[in-house]
Amino acid sequence: MSSSTAPATASAAPRTRTTRTPGTTGTPGRSDVVIVGAGIIGLAHAFEALSRGLSVTVVDRDRQPVGASVRNFGHCCISAQDGELLALAQRSRPGWLRAAEATGIWAAEAGTLVVARSATEAAVLEELRAERGGDAVELRTAAQTAALLGRADADAGDLVGGALLPADLRVNPREAAPGLARWVADQPGGQVLWGTAVTGVEPGTVHTTRGSVHGDRILICVGHDLDYLFPDVAEDHEVQRCRLTMARAEAPAGFRTDSAVLTATSMLRYDAFATRPSAARLREEVLGHSRELLDIGANVMFARLPDGTVLVGDSHHYDATTPPFIDERTHELLTAAIARVLGVERLRIVERWQGVYAGSSRGPLLVRDLAPGVRAVTVTSGIGMTLSFGLAAATFDGTLAATA
Ligand SMILES: Cc1cc2nc3c(=O)[nH]c(=O)nc-3n(C[C@H](O)[C@H](O)[C@H](O)COP(=O)(O)OP(=O)(O)OC[C@H]3O[C@@H](n4cnc5c(N)ncnc54)[C@H](O)[C@@H]3O)c2cc1C
Structure with a gap:
């Protein structure tokens, strides 16, 4: 190991302890x-x-x-x-x-349900199905998507369709x-x-x-x-800390699927979608109606836990060292966006936290x-x-x- 990678504290380490310690x-x-x-x-x-x-x-x-x-x-x-x-x-x-x-x-x-709420979002999903095949990308109608989301009376509202990715x-x-x-x-x-x-x-x-x-x-x-x-x-490797705003909410009564749920902002972040021909148009579209979500690096997604609560998030901010503060506006933007997808007025939050993971350009x-x-x-x-x-x-x- 080169000296530049050897931590200075190595030689100061104490001798091996053989006693069991609490925890x-x-x-x-x-x-x-x-x-x-x-x-x-x-x-x-x-x-x-x-x-x-x-x-x-x-x-x-x-x-x-x-x-x-x-x-x-x-x-x-x-x-x-x-x-x-x-x-x-x-x-x-x-x-x-x-x-x-x-x-x-x-x-x-349980797979992943990707929700489409515009023709462009649906086009990205169709393009992915054309590339990967119908077994890997199962298209869903608006009514089927609404039912999977547990919307009251399977109300499709603004949904135009969706896709289930069963391998996930x-x-x-x-x-x-x-x-x-x-x-x-x-x-x-x-x-x-x-x-x-x-x-x-x-x-x-x-x-x-x-x-x-x-x-x-x-x-x-x-x-x-x-x-x-x-x-x-x-x-x-230009490793940075990416901090994410997360919360856990009570799941609306009808929302029972174990599938993770992704939305348009997710499609802009994951390569399988982001490399499709309609992805550039999707970015313009999302910029037009949800600029604030893009400004916080949102990946509006959620996933139900076996205890019936649902994990909701997330935003992305990159720093060398992570400030501990959670911005309330970021939290509100994310939870409001998820409530709209679920077809409910608001989510009842039971817990919040900041996640941190390694990022790099x-x-x-x-x-x-x-x-x-x-x-x-x-x-x-x-x-x-x-x-x-x-x-x-x-x-x-x-x-x-x-x-x-
Ligand atoms: C909010 C959020 C959402 C995410 N969503 C997804 C997702 O949907 N799907 C997905 O695939 N990934 C997701 N990720 C990313 C995923 O969680 C991480 O990539 C993964 O957990 C990293 O695992 P790890 O073991 O490297 O790091 P960590 O889980 O952080 O574990 C590192 C461990 O190293 C220990 N450690 C550090 N330094 C020392 C030391 N000097 N001595 C002893 N121990 C040390 C720490 O105590 C810690 O336990 C998400 C991450 C976050 C934060």
Whole structure:
């Protein structure tokens, strides 16, 4: 590892502690694989490694997952990807299903409903169906879309149609990473060290606030906080923090589908739609009627949780360091837009939070070999849930391209 990537604190790390500490599962030692970060990227890698018979230690500074992986929609948004990301997302799907079966976490083959409320929106969906085929993009009438949204009396109102993307999965972000972490800790070859911050890494050794952990292979899966450990690598990839306004609302009585719901602003953000011939016209159209939504980088979308509440969001603002404040106008714009899609006057909000994930203008993935046996894997786009198990499989197959 070059000195420019070695954190200054590495040599100051204390000796290995072998006592069990509150909130900590297992004791530091040696594993085939050491993974820094118990978010979905680290835990998908841990699941894949254990499935292949490798021993794994996962190290996280917190005492439960609280990062991007628990703050999102739990939407494995496979069909909305294009090119290499689509292939990786498709690879992720069986991994999620295997993990759900092994761990008992909820993963529904519920697909995504994309709502069309103008002829241009419907044209984008038809163009996607023409490219991908009717099995991958099932067009829906306005009345069918209204029924799926649970609108009163299946009132189509402003709907002109929609599409169901059946390959997509839904998971519960509140339980997926915690459930996977519990499963990892329960495996004979697995352990999770909570409340243990990593301060430095060198080949074969991870230095932590509780001593050193050793492994033949080290994976750094710390998401947007890569700059705290490897500032030069993060700067080189222009990693930024993207903050998103999110809320959880009571689901309107008729809204019962497990499918995630996307709208016009979503079509402008995901490549499968944004690369269609009618997408430029769609952007002009949305600019004309909903400029404020574009100004806050909105992806107006929502997804129901098994408890009957619905996750609603989101906006996108990019900074090097994240201000903690949630703008009320942003929240109002998003929730009003979602209420209109659901055909209700307003949503009753039960919870709000700010999500943060890694973004970059350099591309959606940072896969960097930092030293022999040391690799950083950060998804620098808002699709880490979607790609997680595909990335993990590719990592252990040796097919994930990395830069040195
Ligand atoms: C609001 C929102 C909506 C989203 N919607 C979607 C969606 O619909 N579909 C989708 O696919 N993706 C979505 N995403 C993106 C997705 O959530 C992220 O890409 C993904 O969760 C990143 O996972 P991660 O494991 O890299 O990061 P995180 O979940 O942030 O985990 C990183 C972990 O590393 C730990 N860590 C950091 N530094 C250290 C250290 N020095 N020592 C020890 N531990 C450390 C942290 O404590 C944390 O637990 C969304 C994200 C947000 C915020």
